[in-house]
Amino acid sequence: MGSPSPSIVWPLVHAERRALIQDLEQLPPAQWQTASLCAGWDVHDVLAHVIDTAKTTRLGFIRRLVAARMDFDRDNAMGVEREKAGNPQQTLARLRAVLSRTSGPPAGLATRLVEAFVHGEDIRRPLGISRTYPPAHVATALGYQVRTTAAMGGGKEIAQGWRLVATDTAFEHGDGPAVEGPAIALLLAVSGRPVADHELSGPGASVFLQQRQA
Structure with a gap:
């Protein structure tokens, strides 16, 4: 990218x-x-x-x-x-x-x-303020985060071992159990922010969320 x-x-x-x-x-x-x-x-x-x-x-x-x-x-x-x-x-x-x-x-x-x-x-x-971000551009930010180490402010380590799939734009990264959700939720998750359980789905979502909360 x-x-x-x-x-x-x-x-x-x-x-x-x-x-x-x-x-x-x-x-x-x-x-x-x-x-x-x-x-x-x-x-x-x-x-x-x-x-x-x-x-x-x-x-x-x-x-x-x-x-x-x-x-x-x-x-x-x-x-x-x-x-x-x-x-x-x-x-x-x-x-x-x-x-x-x-x-x-x-x-x-x-x-x-x-x-x-x-x-x-x-x-x-x-x-409690809601905003709709442009998914394709959020995916650009997400693509940067999943390739950048935590030491440099990224989320490569968090993303490792999972197949992250955006449900609102064309984005897919990694290998492993699929974790699916809006690009903004994936971006927050790999950036070390909490996300709600209902925002992510797919075969790997529950374990991914548990590891994020540990």
Whole structure:
């Protein structure tokens, strides 16, 4: 699977940022502290991370990683602290300010789709907000995740030993018992996020879900 074109990726990323802003504009203050799907972060933290990533440049990423003593988690935590305002609406205004940026860390462009879709669900699902993502483009992000190791932010190890089959677009990967479901559910699962039992089916689904919960 080749790298997606910037002419495809960036309009999608910008559309996802715009949709996230619209979904969060009227969010009651107390709900900003809702635990996200990203362990240890509330939805306000995830929003700050989205902003931080949008502002990251390739050279800046190297400098930041050095400052964080080559610790990705520390760098992410520092980024959240930097971009998280005291008032969530101020943080949301910071996302508006970077909505059209086309910068990012030194990684494949597909990572921008992974971030947009996964972090969108990190925030929306705990808040009970529903969004329909473009399945074919979610499959592009999923294809990147299943080929990328966990050390590099992917889900290759989670996907190993299973045949992952999207039910809403043309995507199939791997060998083993079939695990079937919408591309977004598969993407979340291989990205280390919880998914509901009813979202996945197929001969391997129950064991796959049990291993994910262990």
